[in-house]
Amino acid sequence: MDVGVLYSGGKDSTLAALTLEPFASVTLLCCTFGITDDYEHALDAGERAGFRTRRVDLDPEVAHAARDQLVADGFPSNGIQTVHEHALETVAAFEFDAIADGTRRDDRVPTVPRSLAQSIEDRHDVAHLAPLAGIGRRAIDAMADQSLLVETGSSSSIPSGDYEAELRTLLTEREVNEIFPPHTQSRVMGRRR
Amino acid sequence: MDVGVLYSGGKDSTLAALTLEPFASVTLLCCTFGITDDYEHALDAGERAGFRTRRVDLDPEVAHAARDQLVADGFPSNGIQTVHEHALETVAAFEFDAIADGTRRDDRVPTVPRSLAQSIEDRHDVAHLAPLAGIGRRAIDAMADQSLLVETGSSSSIPSGDYEAELRTLLTEREVNEIFPPHTQSRVMGRRR
Numbered sequence: 001m002d003v004g005v006l007y008s009g010g011k012d013s014t015l016a017a018l019t020l021e022p023f024a025s026v027t028l029l030c031c032t033f034g035i036t037d038d039y040e041h042a043l044d045a046g047e048r049a050g051f052r053t054r055r056v057d058l059d060p061e062v063a064h065a066a067r068d069q070l071v072a073d074g075f076p077s078n079g080i081q082t083v084h085e086h087a088l089e090t091v092a093a094f095e096f097d098a099i100a101d102g103t104r105r106d107d108r109v110p111t112v113p114r115s116l117a118q119s120i121e122d123r124h125d126v127a128h129l130a131p132l133a134g135i136g137r138r139a140i141d142a143m144a145d146q147s148l149l150v151e152t153g154s155s156s157s158i159p160s161g162d163y164e165a166e167l168r169t170l171l172t173e174r175e176v177n178e179i180f181p182p183h184t185q186s187r188v189m190g191r192r193r
Numbered sequence: 194m195d196v197g198v199l200y201s202g203g204k205d206s207t208l209a210a211l212t213l214e215p216f217a218s219v220t221l222l223c224c225t226f227g228i229t230d231d232y233e234h235a236l237d238a239g240e241r242a243g244f245r246t247r248r249v250d251l252d253p254e255v256a257h258a259a260r261d262q263l264v265a266d267g268f269p270s271n272g273i274q275t276v277h278e279h280a281l282e283t284v285a286a287f288e289f290d291a292i293a294d295g296t297r298r299d300d301r302v303p304t305v306p307r308s309l310a311q312s313i314e315d316r317h318d319v320a321h322l323a324p325l326a327g328i329g330r331r332a333i334d335a336m337a338d339q340s341l342l343v344e345t346g347s348s349s350s351i352p353s354g355d356y357e358a359e360l361r362t363l364l365t366e367r368e369v370n371e372i373f374p375p376h377t378q379s380r381v382m383g384r385r386r
Contacts, residue, residue, distance in 0.1 A: 019216075022212075136311070142217075
């Protein structure tokens with residue numbers, strides 16, 4: 001089974017890839033709207049963890065629509081969800097047997113409800129896998145501690161290849177501070193051997 | 194992380210254990226109400242797959258309550274759910290850091306909604322893991338084909354250590370045929386190496 005994993009370089013998407021590795025040939029999919037080179041942080045983390053990686057070009061119009069949504073809402077959830085669904089739809093059309101992501105049980109956003117997963121599966125003849133969907137934060141932290149070398153810190157200091165990195169550049173500093181207040185970010189530096 | 198996995202000897206609970214194996218010390222928990230020796234089929238399958246196994250004694254009163262519920266309903270879902278929740282509560286009180294089960298994204302029963310998982314976690318200071326909760330049937334079959342030797346067949350011919358095996362013995366043949374019509378059952382015979 002060839003699986004493409006939507007990949008940010010953070011702990012969750014790396015752990016999702018690790019859980020699938022014994023059962024599948026895994027490729028990490030590092031998405032970019034072409035606005036910045038932040039996807040290279042994801043490529044770098046994925047390679048440090050020993051996975052095959054691939055750049056995926058998303059539609060910049062979706063980034064601009066998400067930006068407008070972020071500004072109108074004043075909070076990130078709808079804009080981030082829009083981008084994640086676009087990324088899923090984009091890679092679902094690739095040649096993989098399955099696509100996966102690092103969405104967790106306790107995530108507020110992005111989420112992939114069962115109805116969305118089944119809709120993607122039916123329309124694209126591909127499986128959707130969310131290996132962390134039944135696992136809470138504490139256990140994910142323990143699993144990551146066991147298997148990964150992770151750097152954590154403030155979102156302003158840890159480089160990331162997630163959607164937020166590019167979307168921030170479309171916002172004024174004041175909008176960034178309102179919509180994406182500083183939060184903890186993780187970056188995978190390699191595997192524990 | 195020490196994880197106890199509720200285990201029937203079938204494909205799903207074995208796959209749940211396999212996904213956790215790289216991150217945790219796994220013990221398969223083979224439950225019995227003490228009504229039959231069917232839990233030995235689960236012990237046997239778990240040992241063939243190379244895991245540590247342990248017998249868990251459930252409360253026979255719960256089996257009798259579930260039986261009454263099955264007969265009153267004429268269908269299995271509420272009775273099976275009652276038993277699964279009792280099994281989860283039982284093993285949550287053990288010494289594990291986490292308890293797990295093989296519930297899948299597309300399962301109708303048993304299910305562990307996020308509210309139940311978090312309730313167990315809060316009351317017992319243990320994590321609940323459902324590694325297959327974000328994975329559909331087709332992908333689970335592919336992952337199992339990749340990693341396990343599985344015998345499949347009619348539920349009347351494949352020995353099983355699941356809850357149904359013991360509950361059937363509390364029902365008349367007519368009730369069994371109404372509540373548990375023949376369905377496909379899987380039994381793990383070992384790992385692919």
